[in-house]
Amino acid sequence: MQLSDQFTLLATPAHLSLVKILLLIMFLLHLPYMGLVIGSSFCSVWLNISGRRNKNQQHLTLARDLIELAAFNNSIGLVLGALPLLVIALIYSQILYGGNAVTLQYLIFSYLPILLGLIAVYSYRFMVRTEKVVYVLVGALGVLLLLAGYLVFIASIARFHDPEKWVFIKNPIHVLIGWHAIGNYLAFLTSSFAITGIGIIFFFFAWGKKLSTDTTEYGAYVKKFGLTIGLIFTLLTPLFIVFGLINLPDIAYSYPLIAMSILLLILLAAVSNLLAKMLQGFSTRMGITAFILALLAFFLMILNSSMARENALLEHNKFLALESQARLAKILPERQMEEGGGITDYAKGEAIYKRICSSCHRFDQKIVGPPYMTVLPKYENDIQKLIAFVSNPYKVNPDYPPMPNQGLKITEAEAVAGYLLKTYQEQYKK
Numbered sequence: 001m002q003l004s005d006q007f008t009l010l011a012t013p014a015h016l017s018l019v020k021i022l023l024l025i026m027f028l029l030h031l032p033y034m035g036l037v038i039g040s041s042f043c044s045v046w047l048n049i050s051g052r053r054n055k056n057q058q059h060l061t062l063a064r065d066l067i068e069l070a071a072f073n074n075s076i077g078l079v080l081g082a083l084p085l086l087v088i089a090l091i092y093s094q095i096l097y098g099g100n101a102v103t104l105q106y107l108i109f110s111y112l113p114i115l116l117g118l119i120a121v122y123s124y125r126f127m128v129r130t131e132k133v134v135y136v137l138v139g140a141l142g143v144l145l146l147l148a149g150y151l152v153f154i155a156s157i158a159r160f161h162d163p164e165k166w167v168f169i170k171n172p173i174h175v176l177i178g179w180h181a182i183g184n185y186l187a188f189l190t191s192s193f194a195i196t197g198i199g200i201i202f203f204f205f206a207w208g209k210k211l212s213t214d215t216t217e218y219g220a221y222v223k224k225f226g227l228t229i230g231l232i233f234t235l236l237t238p239l240f241i242v243f244g245l246i247n248l249p250d251i252a253y254s255y256p257l258i259a260m261s262i263l264l265l266i267l268l269a270a271v272s273n274l275l276a277k278m279l280q281g282f283s284t285r286m287g288i289t290a291f292i293l294a295l296l297a298f299f300l301m302i303l304n305s306s307m308a309r310e311n312a313l314l315e316h317n318k319f320l321a322l323e324s325q326a327r328l329a330k331i332l333p334e335r336q337m338e339e340g341g342g343i344t345d346y347a348k349g350e351a352i353y354k355r356i357c358s359s360c361h362r363f364d365q366k367i368v369g370p371p372y373m374t375v376l377p378k379y380e381n382d383i384q385k386l387i388a389f390v391s392n393p394y395k396v397n398p399d400y401p402p403m404p405n406q407g408l409k410i411t412e413a414e415a416v417a418g419y420l421l422k423t424y425q426e427q428y429k430k
Contacts, residue, residue, distance in 0.1 A: 023306070027306075030088070038147070039194075040069055044067040062225065069203055077118055089108045103160065114149035117147075117148075154188050158180050161252040179244075183240050184240075190237040192233075193232075201287035205287055228279070252309070271293045353416055360403075
């Protein structure tokens with residue numbers, strides 16, 4: 001058992017579906033924001049060094065504006081930066097429960113350099129208007145910590161797409177070495193700089209209209225800088241997306257994944273077109289559309305990764321469902337009844353069948369689900385297994401849609417299971 005399993009409860013299929021939706025939300029909140037932080041911090045430190053060396057006031061001014069754009073509020077850094085990482089680690093602990101995925105531990109360990117990097121970047125933001133040289137070193141340290149932390153973070157997630165190789169991962173080097181992991185990391189970095197460039201246009205011109213390219217030389221410089229950075233890295237991002245897709249393990253492929261990747265590439269092409277038009281002199285109001293499309297592209301990248309994970313973990317998800325069923329079946333007989341009824345409460349079971357089950361099931365005919373006559377025989381000598389399935393159903397037969405969880409109490413599940421088996425044995429068993 002890996003370390004994370006000692007602090008994680010086995011989840012039911014219904015619970016896992018909910019936490020996977022929460023995982024998508026956490027990634028959508030976290031990655032675009034941290035991409036903006038990484039890109040803005042890197043550019044700010046570089047502009048500071050260049051501005052001080054060449055005595056270029058425009059560079060120094062933009063360096064201050066960029067870091068104040070990305071790290072403008074401590075609460076935002078906590079809510080969008082630090083907290084989602086904890087939630088992501090906890091959710092992956094549940095998704096990979098019992099899977100011996102050593103890379104999960106490295107995913108958790110990546111939290112430390114990312115948190116320290118975030119603290120350093122925010123410290124740099126508060127020191128940036130001072131004249132001390134040390135603040136540039138603090139900013140550079142923050143950027144390096146973030147780059148190192150996300151290398152481990154992204155590589156660990158990429159390793160979840162290849163469960164067949166989990167047993168061969170013995171140290172962090174094994175996590176980092178892999179073309180799929182490298183492709184995903186480079187795609188994250190290029191998209192981070194792309195969202196930074198697009199964010200400059202959105203926040204400085206399109207949304208807040210803080211600057212004017214017509215009346216100030218600084219405004220024209222910022223516009224050119226943002227559009228150039230945005231366009232270059234938006235054009236580079238598809239290369240690494242395709243590179244990562246080519247090196248994706250076979251077990252993680254699916255046609256929907258390929259279709260989603262094609263849609264992502266089309267979306268990035270549309271963003272590049274908008275940026276190119278603004279460089280040619282079109283209104284910076286296009287920055288609003290470009291920024292929204294860039295966020296949508298981030299979402300599709302996250303969705304792609306989630307889809308690859310689900311494809312790769314198909315067998316593991318079946319294992320979790322069976323483990324959940326087995327554990328539930330084991331503890332059901334040990335539970336104290338808090339209300340009347342139970343397996344022999346056939347009247348209660350019949351009422352539940354007529355109110356809920358009969359809309360999709362019949363004993364002798366197919367409606368939405370299979371006829372009970374074809375599925376109940378395997379439960380005749382194991383009613384606890386039937387009770388466990390009714391309490392927490394999961395997809396069994398690929399010819400039928402998955403049975404939704406009806407939210408039945410234990411006594412209700414017992415009553416309807418008892419009624420179904422009794423009716424089958426008395427009226428339909430040959």
